[in-house]
Every structure is written in C-alpha cells, then in structure tokens.
Amino acid sequence: AAGVIQSPRHLxxxxxxxxxxxxxxIPRHDTVYWYQQGPGQDPQFLISFYEKMQSDKGSIPDRxxxxxxxxxxxxxxxxxxxxxxxxxxxxxxxxxxxxxxxxEQFFGPGTRLTVL
Amino acid sequence: AQSVTQPDxxxxxxxxxxxxxxxNYSYGATPYLFWYVQSPGQGLQLLxxxxxxxxxxxxxxxxxxxxxxxxxxxxxxxxxxxxxDAAEYFCAVGYAGGTSYGKLTFGQGxxxxxxx
Numbered sequence: 009a010a011g012v013i014q015s016p017r018h019l020x021x022x023x024x025x026x027x028x029x030x031x032x033x034i035p036r037h038d039t040v041y042w043y044q045q046g047p048g049q050d051p052q053f054l055i056s057f058y059e060k061m062q063s064d065k066g067s068i069p070d071r072x073x074x075x076x077x078x079x080x081x082x083x084x085x086x087x088x089x090x091x092x093x094x095x096x097x098x099x100x101x102x103x104x105x106x107x108x109x110x111x112e113q114f115f116g117p118g119t120r121l122t123v124l
Numbered sequence: 125a126q127s128v129t130q131p132d133x134x135x136x137x138x139x140x141x142x143x144x145x146x147x148n149y150s151y152g153a154t155p156y157l158f159w160y161v162q163s164p165g166q167g168l169q170l171l172x173x174x175x176x177x178x179x180x181x182x183x184x185x186x187x188x189x190x191x192x193x194x195x196x197x198x199x200x201x202x203x204x205x206x207x208x209d210a211a212e213y214f215c216a217v218g219y220a221g222g223t224s225y226g227k228l229t230f231g232q233g234x235x236x237x238x239x240x
Contacts, residue, residue: 039226050214050230051168064227098168102226110156110175110220113228117167 010034012101012116020122021089029084029119033101039063040082041113042074043098051098057082058104089123096120126151126217130231137205138239145200145234147215156218157198158228159189163211171213174198185209210238 013032021027033040039058043051053066057076068074071089076082080101086093097120100113127150137143149155159171172183179191189200198215215231 041227043228050233051228053227053229056227058225063225066227096165100228104225110218111226112170112173113218113226115168115170120165 012099012114014097014099014116014119016119017117018120018122020124022124023089023091025089025123027086027089027121029086029097029099029121031082031084031099031101031116033080033082033099034114037101037103037114038080039102039104039111040076040080041100041102042068042082042084043100045096045098045118046092047095049095054084063104086121091123094121094123126155126219126229128215128217128229128231130213130215130234132234133232134235134237136237136239139207140204143200143202143205143209143236145213145215145236147198147200147231148196149198149215149217150196151217151219153220155191155198156220157189157191158216158218159183159187159198159200160214160216160230161185161211162214162233168214171200205236205238207238207240210236212236 041056042054045051054068056064060076074084096118098118099116102113103111129148157174160168174191212233216228
C-alpha cells in the first residue's frame with residue numbers, strides 16, 4: 009500500500025539559510041499535518057491543512073510557512089534557519105473530518121534537518 | 125487543552141519479563157488514544173489505537189493496551205518482552221473538535237531498555 013512520502017530524507021543547511029520540506033500524502037487523503045521532533049523530545053504539532061486550507065496551527069515559528077497544493081501535497085518552508093531548528097520533521101496524512109469519527113493519521117518517515 | 129503524561133522516562137526490563145508502560149491523559153471529550161514506537165533516528169510506527177468499544181485493544185508485535193476512563197489511563201502492556209522491543213514509546217491523544225480536528229498531542233516518551 010502507498011505510504012506518506014517525504015523529501016528530502018536528510019538535509020543539511022547553514023544558519024540563516026532557507027529550507028523546503030515536501031510531503032506527499034497517501035492517495036485520496038485530503039489532510040496533512042506537520043510535526044517537529046527535536047533531539048530527545050516528543051513530536052510537537054506545527055500546522056495542518058484540510059482541502060488546501062490551513063485548518064489548525066500549533067507552535068510554528070513565524071519564520072516557517074506552509075501550504076497545501078491542488079494535488080494535496082504540502083511544503084514546509086523554513087527561513088532564517090537557526091541551530092534550534094535542527095530536528096526530525098514528520099508529515100502525516102489522513103482523511104479529513106467526515107462528521108462521524110476520528111480518522112487515523114499515517115506518518116511519513118520524516119526529514120532530518122541539521123542546521124550548522 | 126489536551127495533555128498526555130508518561131510518568132516513566134526510562135524503563136529497564138529483562139528479556140522475557142512482562143512490561144507495562146503508563147500513560148495518563150487529560151481531555152475533555154471522548155479520547156482517541158494511540159501508542160507509537162520509535163527506534164533511534166527512525167519514524168513513528170503505530171502499535172495500536174483506541175477509538176471506542178472494547179477497552180482492551182490488541183496491537184502489533186504482541187502489544188495490548190487497556191483504556192480506563194475512570195483513571196484517564198491507557199497503559200501499554202506486553203507479557204514477554206523481546207530484545208527487539210528496545211525503543212522509545214510514545215502515547216498520544218487525538219483531538220476531534222472544530223477546526224482543530226485531528227492533531228495529535230504526544231507524551232514525553234518512555235525509553236525501554238531490554239537486558240538479555
């Protein structure tokens with residue numbers, strides 16, 4: 009079965025540079041979530057999109073922006089990178105709310121960002 | 125706001141011994157509960173989930189968890205641990221309300237070490 013695809017898997021950047029992370033959801037999934045997991049930390053929710061509109065926002069820095077495109081893939085853009093942005097970034101996808109029950113999220117393998 | 129607490133940061137067991145990892149949640153509505161496992165530097169693998177119904181749920185790799193509403197707990201158990209179970213385990217609660225549909229809040233994680 010198709011899974012969530014994230015690219016790149018590894019990324020090394022210098023401070024103050026820009027990075028773009030991409031997420032391709034499972035086919036027919038209309039909702040994408042982004043999470044950030046710092047070293048030794050639990051994953052923290054950043055932002056989510058449903059049907060190409062931002063649906064929820066968590067602890068995402070103003071230097072970060074994200075969007076969901078017409079084919080439902082999503083990109084997380086990170087500017088003015090700081091050392092503290094070094095983390096594992098997960099994308100997850102699901103079917104959005106259908107008014108009946110919670111729909112499980114499926115996680116991608118993550119992108120490991122290292123800021124030097 | 126929802127929250128998840130895993131009281132044990134690190135647990136060590138001997139191979140073949142039983143295991144119980146604790147998880148307590150705070151959530152105002154019906155909780156959607158999950159246990160994930162993560163090996164170092166790897167992604168999140170879903171072990172099991174609870175949405176409704178039978179409060180004892182079975183997962184992969186011989187794991188099970190019991191939902192106890194009166195105690196706001198969702199503890200993970202395994203009768204006999206294998207060395208390959210050594211990893212970090214995260215409990216998570218899913219939120220299903222309004223525009224905040226779907227995001228997961230994770231506990232701090234419990235690192236499991238297995239001695240031969």
